Amino acid sequence: MSTLRIVPTNAALGARIEGLDRTQIARPEIAAMLHKALGDHLLLEIPGEPMTPQQTRDFAAAFGAPRIQLLRYKHSGEVPEVSVMVSTLMADGTTDKTALRAEDWHTDDSYFQTPAKATLLHSIDIPSRGGDTWFCNMRAAYEALPEATKRRIDGLRAIHAYDTSRARNRPSARTAQEIAETPDVEHPLVRTHPDNGRKALYLNFNRLDRIVGMERAESDALLDELAAHCRKPEFHYAHKWAVGDAVIWDNRATMHRVDVDYPMGEKRVMQRVLIEGDRPF
């Protein structure tokens, strides 16, 4: 335990966890240290060996309760809380659409009333190059806004929909049950972190449809302005994958996206666990 080190990236967000024996993660003092580091740095990169779905679930559980994810076809058979995300680019065009949709900035699960507070991704197979996952620090993005903009948006609420015409790509098809489970929901545009009281923009370019109480044109203009602000590189950091990495991020104060720039046919397979969250306020 004395060898565990939290090394900040010195970029917009993120820290690398070195010297962690993954089998020890459930020890209260280690789990508490990692939990605190996640709140501070919003993204943790934890190198190691590939894990089984069972091991991945147990590892993720140090950060909260793993929850079953919406799309049934992605569930790993043996451990339903672990989804297997295959984003291999197929020459025959059968690439999973959700992999392409993840190319634009989003926060996981915002189409739910109670979105997952954190997501863990664990790499099983990665391409020989490309496929970085990018992160955006939405706390820093909020804090960098002009005061007049902060005053304008504080207290505004927005509609998140499973699909919106504002998104660049369409989502993959859902079953009737999955559609019934994903009605439109309303969230604050500025979210307060329950652990530390700090504010962050809460945006999702794939789901955010409109601002409550505004005409479409005015709503689009404001959302476009905020999106342009968040696209500034000063808020961004890229994780470059190695096999066995476990990466966990705080969905309450970050967005993420993937570079779909890796070679056709090379396997890209991740395990994913979502951690139960809280109602945004």
Ligand SMILES: [Fe+2]
């Ligand atoms: Fe995602």
